[in-house]
Every structure is written in C-alpha cells, then in structure tokens.
Amino acid sequence: MSVMKPDPVVAAWDRLKAALRAHNRACEAIDEAVAAAAPIRPNRLGAAERRARREWRAAMQGMADTRATTTHGVVLKLKMIEVELRDGASDFGRSILASAIADLSRMGRKSTPRFERK
Numbered sequence: 001m002s003v004m005k006p007d008p009v010v011a012a013w014d015r016l017k018a019a020l021r022a023h024n025r026a027c028e029a030i031d032e033a034v035a036a037a038a039p040i041r042p043n044r045l046g047a048a049e050r051r052a053r054r055e056w057r058a059a060m061q062g063m064a065d066t067r068a069t070t071t072h073g074v075v076l077k078l079k080m081i082e083v084e085l086r087d088g089a090s091d092f093g094r095s096i097l098a099s100a101i102a103d104l105s106r107m108g109r110k111s112t113p114r115f116e117r118k
Helices: 008-035 042-065 071-087 093-111
Strands: none
Touching: 008 042, 008 071, 042 071, 042 093, 071 093
C-alpha cells in the first residue's frame, strides 16, 4: 500500500490559522489596554498588529500559490471562497478560486483515461 504525501495546502491552511490567531491576539491586546485605560505603547502594539497583518497576507497568498494535490486541499481553498462570500472580498479571493480551478483541472487530467486511436 502506498502512502500519500500530505497535501501542501493543509500546511498553508495551518499557517493562515496561525496568522489569524496572531492578529486576533494583537487586536485584543490593544482593546484590553484601551479598556483598562492603561498607557498604550503604540509602537509595540502597532508593530505586533502590522507583523500579524503581514503574516496573514503571506498566508493568504500561500493559499493561492500552493498547488493542491488532493481534493481535501481543494476543499480548503473553497472554504476560503465561502468565507469571502459571507464576509466580503479580500485581495486574494480571485487568486485562490483560480488556483482551486487549476488544481481540479490538473487532477482531472491525471485521472481521466486517455483513449488512443488505433
């Protein structure tokens, strides 16, 4: 029995979730400082949010750039499109959708038998 390699889109999905968690933590830290009327260190908090935003953008681009090797990978990309349809478009939705279509087309070519003329 052959062992399938993990789909690289799953790793991209995990990077995206980690980036979203980091962004949420940065925003929560700002909210907590404001609620506590604590002195806010804008440079430190702002830098954390900017870093988290960069990580999120890189992770979203990774979803578009990474080739899915399984239907599970394509489904993860389509989940991103579902979120965009629900929450509003980002700069990456079209790229991710085009990538998912390309992945499915590639998978279809690999699985479709070719009939040769005699």
